[in-house]
Amino acid sequence: MTTRAERGRRPPGSRQRVVVFAGQVLIIALIFLVWQSMSGNPQNGSPVNEFLFGKPSDIWLRFVEGIQDGSLPAAIGVTLEEALIGLAIGAGAGIVLAFALSLTWFGRRVLAPMVFALYAVPRFVLAPYFIFVFGLGLWSKVALVGAVSFFYAFMSTFQGALSVDAELDAVARMMQASRFQLVRTVNFPSAMIWVALSLKQATPNAFQAAIVAELLASNAGLGLVMSSSENRFDINGVLVGTLVTTALAILIYGLVQLATRPLLQWRSTPDADR
């Protein structure tokens, strides 16, 4: 008898992975190379205006400069702090509230639709209001990030908590599961896929929210780096901020993926002994 374990989905060959990665690096390098060679002063006949579109070598210099004088690491720290605190509070509240509302008829039928209705409020529009209430510092950014990540977590978790298979539920009750045991062994784990998914969606958006709030009004952070560079017509400074933010979001996304993997291990392990 063959099991799926024996048939085994073979992990993608490491050689193939190297080729894929090398190809992607090559394409990015090519883009930067073309950009670098074409960018310059338009009065000298350069096809790409470096005052509008920047120049990779100048972006790099600007990046190194920022690292050396400590302004860039400080800004990264501030934005990271805002995004992570906001994500933890917002997503945490969303997950807990979704579960709580899914448990009772009143929660499901009366309260949850009201939360869904709030989803229609464009969150970024709230940014000026949060700045007005919480000031220029950390907490106005945390509030916006929280408002954004709350809905990602709430929507998915609520959907997951309600998507428990009816037969699974019936069988567990025949086995004399108590209400609490049912939630712990069936409802909660089956919602975990959705929770993990929602965290992955919320992460890049949390960064976006932090940056938007900073761009609007702030006294620190990557958004401030970008807006003050812009005010000095320093396009390379703006691009440093953009690229660093992108890199951070990818990095954190990877970490979330890694952190949620144990939750989803059962879906895709070809090897039972792992």
Add this chain to the structure above:
Amino acid sequence: MGEPGDVAEQPSATVAAKDRPRPIIELEHVGKRFTGDGERTSHEALQDVNLSIDRGRFVCLVGPSGCGKSTVLNMIAGLITPSEGTLRYAGGQQQGINTHVGYITQKDTLLPWRRLERNVSIALEYQGVSRQERRQRVRSVIEQVGLAGFEKYYPAQLSGGMRKRATLARTLVYEPETLLLDEPFGAVDAIQRVTLHKMLLDLWERAGLTVIFVTHDLEEALLLADEVVVFGTKPGRIVHRESVPFERPRDILSLRGNAEFGELLSALWHRLEASNATTGIRPGGER
């Protein structure tokens, strides 16, 4: 609904019942009407079903789709309440979920995020059985269904037949007195099905279970059961009951070639076809 006080008011009946073992499952004039939004959409799934099943019997409910055989099973499980008549389980009127039964359906109800051994032990966890006893009982029942060595596998890593055996193990481990099976081996290939049939009969003979087995496959029913109850459609009702004469323990492989078995099978087919002339099912149609 039926008359809950019926039995208590007649002490003589209770005394008489002591002489011979009382059937574990009794359906009296049971009907079920499913209503949609209004009377217009209501339909009668089951009409005037009378059925009593003795403890320790292996009974198959057979019939075409829509004959109400699964409805009867779900009523015994306590998932559906009859709209007419009385359903008694172990002498008492059935109310709410029946926790004396094990319930296995065609669908996979293993918890996909639990490894095999933790799936099998779940009922014992619910019931607060100690960790040590749990481990012993789980190991023994996993061996009984031939899954030793696969304890650490997730359901997704097991074949369909193995998942069925795992479900069987998970149900047997808490020793329910009655096993309700709803087309349990429908999605399993023919070769694995023979193994599962043997295993089920073996477990039934050793554990003294009562088994109610729903299938649309007459041959499967005759191979396994003491008694075959044939259902018809429109409305769902019992059209025939047949006692199966073959001795126990059965060798289900040689039974298939037995002449008497073949005669009984075709006789039942004719009966089923006569009572369901309009439903268009025919011998071999669903195999």
